[in-house]
Amino acid sequence: MRAVAEGSGITAAAIYKHFRDKTALVEHLVGLSFQNYERSLLEAIAPLPVGSFARIVAMGEAYIRFAAEHEEEFKILFMPLRGGRKKLSDVPGQGGYAILRQCVVEAIAAGSIRDDDPDLVAFYLWSRVHGIVMLLLACDMSEVVETEGSARPLDLFGSTRSFVVDGLRK
Numbered sequence: 001m002r003a004v005a006e007g008s009g010i011t012a013a014a015i016y017k018h019f020r021d022k023t024a025l026v027e028h029l030v031g032l033s034f035q036n037y038e039r040s041l042l043e044a045i046a047p048l049p050v051g052s053f054a055r056i057v058a059m060g061e062a063y064i065r066f067a068a069e070h071e072e073e074f075k076i077l078f079m080p081l082r083g084g085r086k087k088l089s090d091v092p093g094q095g096g097y098a099i100l101r102q103c104v105v106e107a108i109a110a111g112s113i114r115d116d117d118p119d120l121v122a123f124y125l126w127s128r129v130h131g132i133v134m135l136l137l138a139c140d141m142s143e144v145v146e147t148e149g150s151a152r153p154l155d156l157f158g159s160t161r162s163f164v165v166d167g168l169r170k
Contacts (some may be wrong), residue, residue: 033070033077034077034091034093035093036070037066038093040062041063041099044058045059051107051109052107053113055103055106056107056113056125060128060157063130068154077095078130096126101118125164132157136153
């Protein structure tokens with residue numbers, strides 16, 4: 001807390017006026033990070049027609065862009081830390097799941113994707129983009145997957161899209 005205070009130009013006592021301990025401060029910062037992340041998802045889908053497949057694609061791209069542009073923040077949000085795994089309902093905003101699920105429900109209703117269990121479809125789509133991000137954070141995949149120079153997440157998302165689209169479109 002002293003280091004945070006020093007870096008912020010305030011006293012440690014001033015921090016304790018707002019946060020009971022370091023855990024409360026960290027939880028607050030993680031909450032703000034999730035708000036920033038969710039805002040990026042909502043901004044990406046806002047201009048697109050409700051129920052369109054394009055909203056689902058835009059959300060995947062926004063997820064990948066957030067991870068690339070905020071790598072350390074993304075790691076904090078989605079990698080298990082002390083205390084182990086959390087229930088999705090305990091993650092601020094359900095980690096964007098509720099937004100994705102709503103897009104899936106709307107796309108099913110609009111006939112943009114096949115009628116299936118929206119939770120299963122949302123889980124599949126989320127695991128796909130998260131898998132791409134996590135693999136590229138952990139491994140240099142350039143020996144396996146060719147893209148311009150290095151395996152970039154948005155390139156891989158785009159080049160593997162037909163695997164998903166052909167399986168989900170009516």
